[in-house]
Amino acid sequence: MTNIQFRKAVAADLPAIVAMLADDPLGAGREDASLPLAQGYVDAFAAIDADPNQLLAVAVDGGAVIGTLQITFLAGLSRKGAWRGQIEAVRVADGRRSDGIGRKMFEWAIGQCKARGCGLVQFTTDKGRADAHRFYEGLGFTASHIGYKKSLQTRTPAATGV
C-alpha cells in the first residue's frame, strides 16, 4: 500500500483498465475485455487522451495497474462560472479491494480537481451498488442529487426480409 503511484493512463494500460471495468457486477454485462480490444475502447481512449479536459488515470503498485478512474474537468456558468471535476469509472483490481486503495484514489482525484481550480467535485453512483454511502460521506461528499440516465439507440437493427 505504501508504494502506490498515480499517473495518466497510456495506451499500453488499456487492456488492464478494460479488464477492471468488466470485472464488476454491473460492468460484466456491458463490457468486453477480450483481446484484441473492441475498436470502441481504442477510439474512446484516443478521444480522452487528446482532450485537455479529460484525465484517465491509473493507480500502479510495483509496475502493476491496480486501479483506474477518469476525471473530466467541466467549465460551466453555474456558481459564478465555477469549474467542476467529475469523477467516473472508478475501479480497483480484484484482490486489492478493501485495502484502502479506493480512498486513496478518491483523495488523489480530489487533489487533481483542486489543482485545476475546481469549485466542486461530483460523481454519480448506481443505486444498485450496495457499497459506499458512508465511504463517500467520509470523503466529504453529500448525496444531494438524483442521477437520471437514458440509453440511446445508436445502431439501427439490420433490416430483415425486404
Add this chain to the structure above:
Amino acid sequence: MTNIQFRKAVAADLPAIVAMLADDPLGAGREDASLPLAQGYVDAFAAIDADPNQLLAVAVDGGAVIGTLQITFLAGLSRKGAWRGQIEAVRVADGRRSDGIGRKMFEWAIGQCKARGCGLVQFTTDKGRADAHRFYEGLGFTASHIGYKKSLQTRTPAATGV
C-alpha cells in the same frame, strides 16, 4: 410556442443566461446577475465556447432568449467506449414556464446527443427541486443513480495579522 428556435449561445446572450440561472430558488443564493457580469462568467463562457465537446445553447422566441441549457459530450471507456451527453443548467425564463418549453428543450438536447452518436444521456437534479420526476420519466429517463457533490475551497482567506 410554435416559433421557438434553438441555437448555440453567443457572448451577447450571456447576461440573459446568467439572469435565468440567478432567477431560481437554488441559483438565487449562488449567482450574481448584476452588470457588468462577474469575470468568472465571462471566463467560463470563453472556455465553454472554445471546447468542441461543449454546447451551451439558448431557446429563442421572436428574438428573445427564453431558455438555456448546456450539453457536454463525454468520451469514456465504459459501455464499450460509448460517448455520453450530459445535460446541465436547464432554465426557462420566468413567465414562460409551464408552457411545454422545458420538454421541447430536453427533446432538442436528446436529439443533439443522438446526432453526436452518444449511447447515453445523463443529468442530475438537486433533491431539493420539487419538480419533475414524472416529467423526466416521461422523457424516457430512469432515476438510477445517486449524485454526490463536494464543494472545494478555491480561495484561501487573506491572512490577517502578521
